[in-house]
Amino acid sequence: MALRVQARCVRRRLAETLPDAAERAASHVGALSSGKIVAVYCAMGSELDPEPLARALIDQGRVLCLPVVLARDAPMIFRRWSPGDPMEVDVAGCPAPLPLAERVAPDLVITPLLAFDAEGGRLGQGGGYYDRTFAACAEATRIGLAYSGQLLAGLPVEPHDARLHGILTENGLHRCIWH
Known part of the structure; x- marks a missing residue:
């Protein structure tokens, strides 16, 4: 719990001091070689805003989707989404595409942290x-x-925690080696 509080403080400070970080991260979109269907997210609080990245992915001809929480103890589903589509609040209180949006399976998931x-x-x-x-x-x-x-x-990692394949930051894509 203390680690999360500390990490939130650090992220808020970074959001204030690096206002162009989202645009800079999006400039590295070419490093994301895989993924025809890409899940992005709606930024909450000081999360790095994926909106510039979403625009860059669309320019590459990729299909976007957003996660949707239907139940608190279940995996999220993904619904096709484009900027400007109507949204509603899901079970977790996050903006999500309407139920009439096509359900899709992304092959690339961009996640906040x-x-x-x-x-x-x-x-x-x-x-x-x-x-x-x-x-x-x-x-x-x-x-x-x-x-x-x-x-x-060395973050503490539990057996159920899924490791990331990479991290996209304002400085580029950092591939993670964990095999």
Whole structure:
């Protein structure tokens, strides 16, 4: 719990001091070689905003989707989404595409985080939504979107925690080696 509080403080500070970080991260979109269907997210609080990355992915001809929480203890589903589509609030209180939007299976998932380590460890908000979802769609490539300053040495990782394949920051894509 203390680690999450500390990580939130660090992320808020980074959001204030690096206002162009999201645009800089999006400039590295070419490093994301895989993924015809890409899951992004709606930024909450000081999360690095994926909107510039979403625009860059659309320019590459990729299909976007957003996660949707239907039940608190279940994996998320993904619904096709484009900027400007109507949204509603899901069970977790996050903006999500309407039920009439097509359900899709992403092959690349861009995920928010509080902190990460060089081995692909990810500290999330603590709800377990992404870990449950990653277990259910293990074939998808998992990329964190973060400020480079969110890097910590050796995050505590539980057996159910799914490691990330890489982290996209304002400085580029950092591939994680954890095999």
